Amino acid sequence: MKAMTEEIETDLATRIRAGLQDVIDPELGRDIVGLGLIYLIDASDTGEVRIVMTTTTPGCPASGFIVDAVRYAAQAVTGVFSVDVQLVHEPRWHPGMMEP
């Protein structure tokens, strides 16, 4: 049962991650997952989701829009009940975090 729950959680997180690939960083033109801006997707079996993310630079005027977009895209995934998005700048994002 425990293993199955973890599998469901992992599946939900994976689907959320896939959904977030539609959200781009407007300056770089790449999706925020590939840029390494999503630090954590924590999805409970009841559909409560916590996403920890960053932006390429602190104080970016686009931050609010990107956070809103992440919340919206995550909420659109089937099985998601609520979404809490936390914007952090520790650890600080650096270009090495991008997927090749």
Place this chain on the structure above:
Amino acid sequence: MTGASISRWTMSYFAAALFFLLGGEALFAAGFGFPVLPIEAPETLVVVHIFAIGWLGLLFCGALLQFVPVLVSKPLHAPDLALHALLLLIAGLLCLVCGFVHLAGYFDGGLVLLPVGGMFLAAGFGFVVYMVGGTLLSARPIGLPARFVATGLVALTATAILGVSFALDLSGVIEASFLDQLLVNGLSLHAFLGLIGWMSVSAFGVSYRMLAMFLLAPEIDRRTTSAAWLFLTVAVLAVIVAIPVAAYGLDATAGVHAAIAIAIIAACLFAYDVVNIYRQRKRRSLELNTQMSAVAVGALMLAIGLFLFLSLSGTLASQIGALVYLIAFGWLTVLGLGQLYKIVAFITWLEYYGPVLGRKPVPRIQDLINERRASSWFYLYAGCVAASVLALLLEMPLLFRLAALIQLIAVAALVIELARTRKLSYVAIAPAADGENLQHPPLFLPTPIKRK
């Protein structure tokens, strides 16, 4: 915490700045002021202040109001003062220019406009210092790039105070010997504090962060950067200390020379850092704004070389116009225009597409511009700056005026490109306005940001 921050009046600052740039270039092309007339002629003062305050001053104020909150991750302090500052600066400049036109003998009765303009300008710049300085203070301890801006604000304050004292003296409103002495001995201090202490130092600080952001280079607090900031702060303070010396009637040249020497070392450190930022970048292709930044830093290095050459050849005094021109137009204007091209697209994207990000297909910021079209105008402008410097050095005013005319055309073409960006003319993705109640971004007036 997550609120997007767009300085509402920044686009208006930029529009006003471009208006004065076009006006100044037109005056150059028409042969109004230097180099057709002497550098100290009132007509030259008209043109110099149109460029220094109208173009560069408004450009830098608008950019700082937008970018300093990004630098320190804090909202702009007292943002409602931005419009007041803009109106005061424009009104002050127009009064000041009318005062200089009076001095040139074109009409009578305008002398009082000099101190009135000076007061307006001091108030306008004071508001900007209050907004930007308050933002920096709210974010203490501030990072290295922001410290450059803080030093720049000190220099701006001193520049404005000197400017007001010159205006009071020239107008005769206040008769005091120390004002007379300051006018005679303090012009180089005023020029250094404005061109180097405020604008160049602020441009250094903003460039460190902007270039790292746009080039995807690591943001490192390099020792060379710390040293550059320290040197520049010392240079600014040295010139400020020289102000009372000049007012006392003593020669302040030594203070200015020392400050220039220190600033040259700092500028070289800055250029070294910039080269490293470009070398360490993850973004392989250079966008137009970062190409122009490289051209601008190259012009700054050329200016240093020219300064050394003129100093060693004993022709600095006679060729100072060419040197100042290279700094103002090769370094500051090319840098400013290049970044303006990027910032306008960025702000336009935020205003129009930010609210629907993640909900609808949106273009990239690069999709709002046409670099192929703009790059030819940018390089034409930069080439004409080089031609203008040569014309000044070779004392060929007709060539200078011709180059100014072409610059005027290039800037006008770039203004059209910026307007096309604002009008979303290059965006292939249809504007996503269905049911979103999105408004087309106005050309240069503010739009309230609507968040979903």
